[in-house]
Amino acid sequence: MNREEILEGLKQAVLAYDVEGGKGLTRQALDSGLSPLEAIDEGLSKGIRIIGDKFQTMEIFLPELMMAAKVFLEAMKILEPAILALGESRPKRGVAVIGTVKGDVHSIGKDLYGTLLKVSGFEVHNLGVNVHPGKFIEKAVETGADIVGLSALMTTTMPGMREVVEFFQAKGIRDKHTILVGGGPVTEPFCKKIQADGYGETAQDGVELASEFVQRRRAARP
Amino acid sequence: MLDSVTHLTLDRPHVSPDLILRLQKYKKLEAVPAPVREAAQAMAALAETLVEPEGRLLHVLVRRVEAEGAIIVADGVRFQSRALVRLLRGATEICLILLTLGPKLENQAQVLMGEEQFLEALLLDTAGWAAMDALTKTLRGRLSSEARARGMHLTHRMAPGYADWGLEEQRALFSAFGEDSLPVQLTEACVMLPRKSISGIYGLIPATTTA
Numbered sequence: 001m002n003r004e005e006i007l008e009g010l011k012q013a014v015l016a017y018d019v020e021g022g023k024g025l026t027r028q029a030l031d032s033g034l035s036p037l038e039a040i041d042e043g044l045s046k047g048i049r050i051i052g053d054k055f056q057t058m059e060i061f062l063p064e065l066m067m068a069a070k071v072f073l074e075a076m077k078i079l080e081p082a083i084l085a086l087g088e089s090r091p092k093r094g095v096a097v098i099g100t101v102k103g104d105v106h107s108i109g110k111d112l113y114g115t116l117l118k119v120s121g122f123e124v125h126n127l128g129v130n131v132h133p134g135k136f137i138e139k140a141v142e143t144g145a146d147i148v149g150l151s152a153l154m155t156t157t158m159p160g161m162r163e164v165v166e167f168f169q170a171k172g173i174r175d176k177h178t179i180l181v182g183g184g185p186v187t188e189p190f191c192k193k194i195q196a197d198g199y200g201e202t203a204q205d206g207v208e209l210a211s212e213f214v215q216r217r218r219a220a221r222p
Numbered sequence: 223m224l225d226s227v228t229h230l231t232l233d234r235p236h237v238s239p240d241l242i243l244r245l246q247k248y249k250k251l252e253a254v255p256a257p258v259r260e261a262a263q264a265m266a267a268l269a270e271t272l273v274e275p276e277g278r279l280l281h282v283l284v285r286r287v288e289a290e291g292a293i294i295v296a297d298g299v300r301f302q303s304r305a306l307v308r309l310l311r312g313a314t315e316i317c318l319i320l321l322t323l324g325p326k327l328e329n330q331a332q333v334l335m336g337e338e339q340f341l342e343a344l345l346l347d348t349a350g351w352a353a354m355d356a357l358t359k360t361l362r363g364r365l366s367s368e369a370r371a372r373g374m375h376l377t378h379r380m381a382p383g384y385a386d387w388g389l390e391e392q393r394a395l396f397s398a399f400g401e402d403s404l405p406v407q408l409t410e411a412c413v414m415l416p417r418k419s420i421s422g423i424y425g426l427i428p429a430t431t432t433a
Contacts, residue, residue: 017257061247063258066340073338103411108347111335156389156412 003034007043010075014047017067019074026075036079037090044072048119055204065204066112069119092123094214097139098149099127100183101160106153109183113149113203120207122147133160133167140168140177146217147210150196152183161186162194169195178213182206227399230277230321235356237266237273242348261341262349269349273418274324275357276405279365280398284313284425291386299398303387306423309380313425317365318398319379322406322419323353350418358420369426377425382412395421 001009006029013022022044029039051068054060083090096117100110107129114126125139140148148168152158161181168174181191182200191199197213200206239262240251248254254262282296291304295316310316327350334343362379369376383389392412396404406419414421 017255058247063246063261063341063344064255066344067255067257070338070340103409103413105409105413105415106417108331108335108343112340112344115338115340154389154411154413155383160411 001028001032003032006032006034007039007046010039010043011047011050013075014044014068014071015050017064017071019071022071022075023078026078030078030082036082036086037088039079040076040090044075048072052204052208055202062112062203066115069115072119073115090121093121093211094123094146095125095143096122096147096149096210097125097127097136097143097145098147098151099131099136100129100151100153101157101164102130102132103160104152104154104157105129106151106183109153109203110149110151113151113182113200113206116203116207117147117149117210120211122207122210133164136164137167137171137173141173145177146214148177148179149206149210150179150181152181152186155185158183158185158190161190161196165194165196178210178217180206180209180213226280227401228279228281230279230319230361232275232277232321232357232361234270234273234275235353235360237269237349237353237356239263239266241352241355242266242345245348245351246345258341258345261345265342265345265349266352268330269327269346269353272323272327272330273350273353274326275321276324277319277321277361278399278401278404280318281315281426282318282398283315284310287311295398297398297400299394301387301391301394301423303380303385303391305385306380306387309377310423310425312427313377314428315374315426317376317424317426318395318422319361319424320396320399320404320406320419320421321354321357321361322414322416323350323357324405324418325416327353328417354418354420362424365424372426373429374426375429377427379422379424381420381422392421395423 009025055065098114114124117124136148150161179196180198181196188199198209200209242262243254284295286294291307292300292302293307294300331343331347366376382391389412392408396408407415
């Protein structure tokens with residue numbers, strides 16, 4: 001297979017949710033001297049972008065999104081050591097700290113969000129569930145997080161999101177981090193009311209928002 | 223019998239792979255990709271082995287309905303919701319229920335997520351809600367038959383968090399059971415643990431009222 005065929009194959013493996021095929025082609029890409037970063041950018045990521053578009057137009061649903069993510073992440077397990085061995089690094093889209101707010105113990109949606117962020121090129125720090133506002137601050141400062149993603153699945157725990165925003169304000173670091181909110185009962189008006197920066201109705205919306213905010217922040221830097 | 227808590231004996235429900243897929247927003251089941259369908263079938267089967275249904279039922283009298291949208295039931299428990307008052311119009315009794323699938327299914331979903339089996343974790347979690355749906359339907363069927371035999375009609379179920387009924391009223395609902403060893407625990411933030419649990423109220427309306 002030539003370079004173009006391998007890259008097209010990687011894209012198609014993502015579109016076909018073919019984990020083993022994706023792994024095989026990834027090894028083939030490296031064996032044939034293809035740059036691992038090229039395999040990501042020109043192969044796997046192209047497939048992921050198409051999958052993301054199909055999800056937004058409801059051509060596919062969350063299970064397929066997760067299968068495509070699996071193909072990507074399994075291929076990355078092969079590519080990452082090769083990237084390191086070359087002394088290179090995959091350009092990070094940004095750093096995200098995510099967690100379910102204090103009092104809430106729901107995790108599946110937040111974990112899926114974390115997975116999609118990773119696929120999209122974010123370095124993700126998942127703090128788990130029932131996370132105290134102070135922990136969000138601690139991790140955001142430690143990692144220089146661009147994004148702080150808050151999840152809540154209950155109307156009774158949503159005030160925990162406001163608390164996190166207020167903690168960041170009180171510490172004087174509110175403008176250094178973009179705070180995104182999501183979860184079943186969370187709405188756009190609630191997001192505005194608590195002065196968070198953005199609300200994602202779905203995990204994929206949240207990823208796109210995160211990417212947009214990071215781009216905007218970078219563009220605004222002197 | 224009124225005012226006594228019944229420990230419900232519940233069979234493990236059948237979990238429908240089709241319902242799992244519908245809950246994941248698939249409208250045309252014939253168009254679902256084979257790997258998703260197969261995973262839904264596998265997770266439905268796994269869910270059936272993991273769920274350990276347990277429940278409590280409490281029949282109580284409706285004492286008073288207040289003009290400002292509150293309903294007082296036996297032993298002074300008060301629920302504040304106009305929507306609930308509308309649902310229970312004409313009801314002389316209510317059934318309070320607590321149902322849980324136990325913690326095994328959600329724990330396994332978390333294990334799968336940790337192993338990066340994203341599809342399986344998602345579908346097993348969804349299978350839990352499909353199991354709860356089946357369990358609720360079975361219980362409703364049972365309560366409805368009992369109500370009919372007594373010349374009564376069973377309303378739909380409503381629970382704190384629906385319409386204008388505040389989620390914090392879970393506390394009042396739980397307290398009505400007057401029992402410390404309930405199979406579902408309520409956290410300070412009114413989260414039910416295990417997470418695959420539901421609560422709710424059905425009204426019992428004398429058939430002459432509904433005719």
